[in-house]
Amino acid sequence: MDSSINFSMKEIDGDKAFMKKIRIGIVGYGNLGRGVQYAAEQNKDVEVVAVFTRRDPSQVNTVLPVKVERYEAMADYADKIDVMILCGGSATDLPEQSSAIVKMFNTVDSFDTHARIPEYFAKLDSAAKETGHLGAMSIGWDPGLFSLARLYFGSALAEGSTYTFWGKGVSQGHSDAIRRINGVKDAKQYTVPVASALERVRAGENPVLTVREKHTRECYVVAEEGADLSRIEKEIKEMPNYFADYDTTVHFISEEELKEKHSGIPHGGMVLRSGTSYTGNHFLMEFSLKLDSNPEFTSSVLLAYARAVYRLHAEGRTGAVTVFDIAPKYLSPMTEADQRKELL
Amino acid sequence: MDSSINFSMKEIDGDKAFMKKIRIGIVGYGNLGRGVQYAAEQNKDVEVVAVFTRRDPSQVNTVLPVKVERYEAMADYADKIDVMILCGGSATDLPEQSSAIVKMFNTVDSFDTHARIPEYFAKLDSAAKETGHLGAMSIGWDPGLFSLARLYFGSALAEGSTYTFWGKGVSQGHSDAIRRINGVKDAKQYTVPVASALERVRAGENPVLTVREKHTRECYVVAEEGADLSRIEKEIKEMPNYFADYDTTVHFISEEELKEKHSGIPHGGMVLRSGTSYTGNHFLMEFSLKLDSNPEFTSSVLLAYARAVYRLHAEGRTGAVTVFDIAPKYLSPMTEADQRKELL
Numbered sequence: 001m002d003s004s005i006n007f008s009m010k011e012i013d014g015d016k017a018f019m020k021k022i023r024i025g026i027v028g029y030g031n032l033g034r035g036v037q038y039a040a041e042q043n044k045d046v047e048v049v050a051v052f053t054r055r056d057p058s059q060v061n062t063v064l065p066v067k068v069e070r071y072e073a074m075a076d077y078a079d080k081i082d083v084m085i086l087c088g089g090s091a092t093d094l095p096e097q098s099s100a101i102v103k104m105f106n107t108v109d110s111f112d113t114h115a116r117i118p119e120y121f122a123k124l125d126s127a128a129k130e131t132g133h134l135g136a137m138s139i140g141w142d143p144g145l146f147s148l149a150r151l152y153f154g155s156a157l158a159e160g161s162t163y164t165f166w167g168k169g170v171s172q173g174h175s176d177a178i179r180r181i182n183g184v185k186d187a188k189q190y191t192v193p194v195a196s197a198l199e200r201v202r203a204g205e206n207p208v209l210t211v212r213e214k215h216t217r218e219c220y221v222v223a224e225e226g227a228d229l230s231r232i233e234k235e236i237k238e239m240p241n242y243f244a245d246y247d248t249t250v251h252f253i254s255e256e257e258l259k260e261k262h263s264g265i266p267h268g269g270m271v272l273r274s275g276t277s278y279t280g281n282h283f284l285m286e287f288s289l290k291l292d293s294n295p296e297f298t299s300s301v302l303l304a305y306a307r308a309v310y311r312l313h314a315e316g317r318t319g320a321v322t323v324f325d326i327a328p329k330y331l332s333p334m335t336e337a338d339q340r341k342e343l344l
Numbered sequence: 345m346d347s348s349i350n351f352s353m354k355e356i357d358g359d360k361a362f363m364k365k366i367r368i369g370i371v372g373y374g375n376l377g378r379g380v381q382y383a384a385e386q387n388k389d390v391e392v393v394a395v396f397t398r399r400d401p402s403q404v405n406t407v408l409p410v411k412v413e414r415y416e417a418m419a420d421y422a423d424k425i426d427v428m429i430l431c432g433g434s435a436t437d438l439p440e441q442s443s444a445i446v447k448m449f450n451t452v453d454s455f456d457t458h459a460r461i462p463e464y465f466a467k468l469d470s471a472a473k474e475t476g477h478l479g480a481m482s483i484g485w486d487p488g489l490f491s492l493a494r495l496y497f498g499s500a501l502a503e504g505s506t507y508t509f510w511g512k513g514v515s516q517g518h519s520d521a522i523r524r525i526n527g528v529k530d531a532k533q534y535t536v537p538v539a540s541a542l543e544r545v546r547a548g549e550n551p552v553l554t555v556r557e558k559h560t561r562e563c564y565v566v567a568e569e570g571a572d573l574s575r576i577e578k579e580i581k582e583m584p585n586y587f588a589d590y591d592t593t594v595h596f597i598s599e600e601e602l603k604e605k606h607s608g609i610p611h612g613g614m615v616l617r618s619g620t621s622y623t624g625n626h627f628l629m630e631f632s633l634k635l636d637s638n639p640e641f642t643s644s645v646l647l648a649y650a651r652a653v654y655r656l657h658a659e660g661r662t663g664a665v666t667v668f669d670i671a672p673k674y675l676s677p678m679t680e681a682d683q684r685k686e687l688l
Contacts, residue, residue, distance in 0.1 A: 038622035042502040117684055143688045145500065148672055149631075150687045155648040155675035156489065157641075158386040277644065278382035281636035287493075292625035297501075300621065304499040324673040324683050328492055331499035332668075339668050340461055343494045344487045 021047040022310045024303070025074070025081040026066075027101065029053050031265070032087035032110065034063050035299025043303055045333050049081050078104055083306040085109075087299075095120060099127035102135040106313050108306045110140040110298060117143075125320035134313040135320050139305045140298040141289055142166070146271050148323050149287040153273035157283055160275015161206045165193035165214060169267025169294060177242045178219055181235050183227030186255065188262040190218040193269065201272050204282045217248040220262050222255045267294035304331045365391040366654045368647070369425040371415070371445065373397050375609070376431035376454065378407050379643025387647055389677050393425050422448055427650040429453075431643075439464060443471035446479040450657050452650045454484040454642055461487075469664035478657040479664050483649045484642040485633055486510070490615050492667050493631040497617035501627055504619020505550045509537035509558060513611025513638060521586045522563055525579050527571030530599065532606040534562040537613065545616050548626045561592040564606050566599045611638035648675045 022045055026033045029051050040048045041064065050067040053060050057068040069077075074084075084101055086109040088094050094111045101107055102124060111120055117138060128135045138144065142164070150162050171191050178187035197214050200207045207213075219236055223229055233250045237243055253261075270288035277283070291297045305323075308330035312321070329336055334343070366389055370377045373395050384392045385408065394411040397404050401412040413421075418428075428445055430453040432438050438455045445451055446468060455464055461482060472479045482488065486508070494506050515535050522531035541558050544551045551557075563580055567573055577594045581587055614632035621627070635641045649667075652674035656665070673680055678687070 035621075039502070041622045114688070117688055118681065121684060138688055145496065147688045148496070151672050151676055151683060152489065152492070154687070155651075155672075155677075156645045158383070158644070158677075277379070277637060277640040278385045279637075279640065281640050282634075283636065283641050283644075284632075284634040286630075286632045288628075288630045290628040292627065293621060293623075296621040296623065296625050297627050300502070300627075301500045307499075322684060322688055324676075324680070324688070325671050327669050327671045328495050328499075329668040332495055333499075336668070337462065339495060340465060340666060343498070344458070344461055344482055344491045344666055344668070 019045065021045055022307060023047060023049045023080060023082045024306055025049055025077060025084040025105065026051045026087055027071070027074075027084055027097065028087040028093060029055075029060055029062070029068070030087060031295035032299050032302070033085075035293075035296040036085050036087060036303055037062065037064050037066065038296060039300040039303040042300075043307075043333065046303065046307065050077060074101070075104060081105055082310050083108060085299075085302050085306055087302075095123075098135060098137070099123045102128040102133050103131045104133075106133050106309050107135040108139050108302050108309055109135070109137050110144075110302060111138050112140065112143055114143070121320050121322070129319050132318050134309050134318050136305050136309050136322070136326070137320055138322050140301050141291075142269065144298075144301055144323055145289070146269070146287070149271035149285075150273075151324055153271065153285045153287075157273055157275040157285065160273050160283070161201075162271065162273045163201050163209070163214075164269065164271050165198060166269035167191040167193050167215065167267065169269070169291070170262075170265050172265075174217065174219075174242055177239060178221060178236055181232055183224050183232050184221055185224050186222040186258055188220045188258060190220075192216045192218055198270075198272075201274055202284060202286070204274050204284065206274055211245045212247060215246060217243055217246045219248065219250045220258060221250060221252050222258050223252055264292065265294045267291050307331060307333065363389065365389055366651060367391060367393045367424060367426045368650055369393055369418070369421060369428040369449065370395045370410075370431055371418075371428055371441065372431040372437060373399075373404055373406070373412070374431060375639035376643050376646070377429075379637075379640040380429050380431060380647055381406065381408050381410060382640060383644040383647040386644075387651075387677065390647065390651065394421060418445070419448060425449055426654050427452060429643075429646050429650055431646075442479060442481070443467045446472045446477050447475045448477075450477050450653050451479040452483050452646050452653055453479070453481050454488075454646060455482050456484065456487055458487070465664050465666070473663050476662050478653050478662050480649050480653050480666070480670070481664055482666050484645050485635075486613065488642075488645055488667055489633070490613070490631070493615035493629075494617075495668060497615065497629045497631075501617055501619040501629065504617050504627070505545075506615065506617045507545050507553070507558075508613065508615050509542060510613035511535040511537050511559065511611065513613070513635070514606075514609050515561075516609075518561065518563075518586055521583060522565060522580055525576055527568050527576050528565055529568050530566040530602055532564045532602060534564075536560045536562055542614075542616075545618055546628060546630070548618050548628065550618055555589045556591060559590060561587055561590045563592065563594045564602060565594060565596050566602050567596055608636065609638045611635050651675060651677065 026036050040046050050069050052071050054071045060068045084105040084107045090111050090113045124135045174189035237248045268289040268291045273285045308326050311330045384390050394413050396415050398415045404412045428449040428451045434455050434457045468479045518533035581592045612633040612635045617629045652670050655674045
């Protein structure tokens, strides 16, 4: 086998420009929606037809030229869009939107409220089947590629322990929680994996790790003038669910420093499985991501799964699916023969 | 999501002992065949029915109790085995056996002669379809899990470079090549990834790397008494294809030292993809394996895919398939609902 495969999908698909492109719609235009537009530029077999927003379309400035429509105008696009990528949030947008939209279009979403996945799946599945559409849910890197790692690793190595570490990266939820504290002007929170815990896993110790032992939380906070810093620090560190179970560090910095050093949205992490064979031989499997931009990477994964959804639906598949249900071949723009020749 | 998932397939399936087990046959009884027997002990939903060998069955000592049959007796097992795991070599065994056996049974094999994959696929596919069976080919970690990483990574990140590094690990083919040299009593060859090349990839340089820049080769050689060591060293280092394109180190050691320090068959490696978004944000994806025993891990993967083949065939799927064609859900002994609940 060739030891290195260097290619760009753009080059591979350069001579397929005559092919019918997969027509994508974007619902919701925040970081994820912008990311889908960017990713579409890198994948020559797709085109973004329109963005749908609940804001006033004339007030939405897109990063690349595209038609912006009102959310309600979606129905007019039934024959013009193959897959809708839902770029809203998991808290309120997706639970309400996905099962309505999937009655009109095939969909892909990044629903990530883990505890609600079973009910979300059931609802999406029945809505999609009503009209013969296909909806892929919980797509991205976690849930998404990390979920795949957990499943492949667990299947390949029956006896062992699987670990997921996140970071170093920005948690939007935790940053928001700090911003809601009285006297806080702005804040950014980093989730950081504990290096020593990671080392114990890699060494094959199969440790049982508490929440506190796996991650620390680093907070960069801009306080309002005259605010009581020690009160703010205490409120952060004692906040239940978000911080109380972690070793948390709070740094008060200026607004300028926050802008300058903490304006990115990096993230990443790793999934590890450590286990042994029947004879006691040790195996370590590890999948890691280092992402300069969490939303842009997530969008790129959403787009690959939009391709898969388009193809699976063309084969007659309907209902709700997750990354577990989709054979890898559907994700790649390469032909199956080329996949076997170049990648196997 | 739970940050750590610690489970053993044994425990999960402990209460399913009443279920019909997947009946496995093993064809060929070397390191891989033994590994399948070991792996079956760790997966409660499978059972090994028989081993088939071209040797005299009475001369085959199995590592765990199992019926050993003549290769020709296979036909008598048509109704007694669900999936045959072919544990022969890629050079001569598999090309000859797989398309014959797949006419009687569903099969899984680890065919790894990369250049011959397209023709092997075509032959297996047509043979399998003749009798309505399913054959999964090129299963293991490379080809296999590493192929999956190359495809998933390339699909998730359209613009970038993919790299595969192998090792540190024992290459059986290279060890054999050294053993064929006149005056060599025994030898073990390690393939070692070049750390500085790996660092350049991880740093996002997207370097173009020659064969020599990616791996070095370390040889531990036991020479026959009185052999010309400098001639042996020269013959190794100048051997075309195997060593000439690499920086190769040769260590002459005693037979005792070889046994003591180099009797294992460890291997591993990593697949990396480094790329950028349309806006220039950098992403690094990495999958790595560290395996104390190459054949035992490969066998463990073969067994997971035997489960998938059994299920896919039950759904009516026939022909040849690779890891690219098989949705991840088929590999896991967990129910689909549990997969979504526990792993997504």
